Amino acid sequence: MRTVGTVSRGVRCPVIREGDDLVQIVTQSILECAEEQGIAFQDRDIVAVTEAVVARAQGNYATTDEIAQDCREKFGADEIAITFPIMSRNRIAICLKGIAKAFKKVYILMSYPSDEVGNHLFEEDLLDEKGVNPWSDVLDEKQYRDLFGYEKHPFTGVDYVEYFGGLFRSEGCEPVFIFGNDVRAVLRHTKNVLCCDIHTRERSRRRLLAAGAEKVLLLSDLMNRPVTGSGYNEQFGLLGSNKATEDRVKLFPRDCRQFVESLQQSLQQATGKRMEALIYGDGAFKDPVGKIWELADPVVSPAYTAGLEGQPNELKLKYLADNDFANLSGDELTAAIKDSISHKEADLKGAMASQGTTPRRLTDLIGSLCDLTSGSGDKGTPIIWIQGYFDNFAK
Numbered sequence: 001m002r003t004v005g006t007v008s009r010g011v012r013c014p015v016i017r018e019g020d021d022l023v024q025i026v027t028q029s030i031l032e033c034a035e036e037q038g039i040a041f042q043d044r045d046i047v048a049v050t051e052a053v054v055a056r057a058q059g060n061y062a063t064t065d066e067i068a069q070d071c072r073e074k075f076g077a078d079e080i081a082i083t084f085p086i087m088s089r090n091r092i093a094i095c096l097k098g099i100a101k102a103f104k105k106v107y108i109l110m111s112y113p114s115d116e117v118g119n120h121l122f123e124e125d126l127l128d129e130k131g132v133n134p135w136s137d138v139l140d141e142k143q144y145r146d147l148f149g150y151e152k153h154p155f156t157g158v159d160y161v162e163y164f165g166g167l168f169r170s171e172g173c174e175p176v177f178i179f180g181n182d183v184r185a186v187l188r189h190t191k192n193v194l195c196c197d198i199h200t201r202e203r204s205r206r207r208l209l210a211a212g213a214e215k216v217l218l219l220s221d222l223m224n225r226p227v228t229g230s231g232y233n234e235q236f237g238l239l240g241s242n243k244a245t246e247d248r249v250k251l252f253p254r255d256c257r258q259f260v261e262s263l264q265q266s267l268q269q270a271t272g273k274r275m276e277a278l279i280y281g282d283g284a285f286k287d288p289v290g291k292i293w294e295l296a297d298p299v300v301s302p303a304y305t306a307g308l309e310g311q312p313n314e315l316k317l318k319y320l321a322d323n324d325f326a327n328l329s330g331d332e333l334t335a336a337i338k339d340s341i342s343h344k345e346a347d348l349k350g351a352m353a354s355q356g357t358t359p360r361r362l363t364d365l366i367g368s369l370c371d372l373t374s375g376s377g378d379k380g381t382p383i384i385w386i387q388g389y390f391d392n393f394a395k
Contacts, residue, residue, distance in 0.1 A: 002395075004388065005388050007388055008385075010383070011385050013029040023263050042387060043274045043275070044389075046276045046278065048277070049263070049280075050279070053382045054279055055250050055253040056250065059231060060231035060250065061250055062223050063098075064098035064247045065098070065101065066223070068098045068099070068101035069227050069228065070227050071098070071222065075217070078105065079103055079104055080192040082193070082195075082196050083109040084110070086296060089156070090243045091243075095241060095249060096164060097170075100167060105174040106168060107178060109179075112179045117293045118291045121148070121151060144161070186208075192214060193216045195217070201220070223238050224237040232251065239297070240252030240281060252298070253302065259303065260279060260303045280301050280366075281299070283372055300367035320340055337393060338393060
């Protein structure tokens with residue numbers, strides 16, 4: 001029996017700059033890795049590239065002035081409300097600076113006790129201690145401070161209310177904080193709303209419009225076209241952006257399908273093998289200690305080749321061993337399980353023998369594996385090469 005199943009490798013490459021031929025760089029890096037490590041290429045190997053270097057090679061950036069110009073043109077008002085910005089200096093702070101430049105006054109609705117990706121303003125147990133119902137109680141800033149004080153985030157040491165307020169005031173915009181979990185709470189102040197939530201954004205817009213809002217935009221509606229020669233993303237706009245400098249953000253990459261198909265073709269020409277390719281961003285998993293759900297991007301993978309479509313279709317080995325073949329052991333048990341896998345149905349959805357397998361899309365699982373392999377710091381491995389992912393016990 002071959003003893004190795006799935007292997008995920010982080011692959012180093014040169015630092016990517018705007019205008020670089022990323023398909024060629026990734027292909028060459030994979031070839032050099034294979035030669036250095038003595039690795040044989042296989043059909044259905046997966047080569048993944050982080051969205052950050054794809055966007056950087058494209059030069060897909062926007063400045064705070066360009067964000068402000070887009071806001072002014074699309075809202076045509078002096079004051080708006082923004083709803084549910086996540087508490088992240090990397091993800092939203094520079095976008096907020098651009099938004100602040102566009103308006104004289106902004107009402108900021110903060111969800112509590114945490115944002116949608118799990119960053120906490122304060123410990124959830126304080127709600128019970130203070131007798132606050134987060135689903136119905138709407139607080140102003142004084143009420144919030146009187147109840148919960150000046151809590152700093154345990155990981156970053158930042159009081160995000162103070163931090164966001166400072167960003168707006170530094171741009172000459174008056175921030176007014178509201179704390180609540182019903183997006184419609186802002187409508188008593190203004191009918192113009194920018195929804196800053198990520199995964200709940202369409203529901204927020206529907207609820208606001210049904211409640212009488214006049215103009216509701218999402219972060220995906222900003223920077224979805226070039227502004228004076230800026231970068232842009234037609235589908236996601238400012239969603240998925242990251243801080244580049246104090247006055248510029250890197251947007252989510254565009255033309256992603258074209259990139260992964262070009263990379264697949266390049267790898268096949270170089271290796272003779274039909275590999276799969278994808279672009280990955282944040283993984284989709286939750287930190288049990290910090291309570292942060294990692295997925296601050298709108299999707300785990302903005303593009304992937306056709307062979308990565310779908311969900312796993314797997315049998316649970318421990319179920320087979322404990323139930324169907326409980327009376328077997330040793331080579332006889334191994335042979336019986338392999339036979340079951342080799343003859344499993346094409347769609348096991350609802351089958352008892354598949355219970356406990358992960359009912360998630362392949363790209364979400366693979367993208368999460370890539371994110372965990374590459375990390376978010378100084379490992380210097382923006383390319384991930386995965387082998388054996390589609391293997392099973394019978395192969």
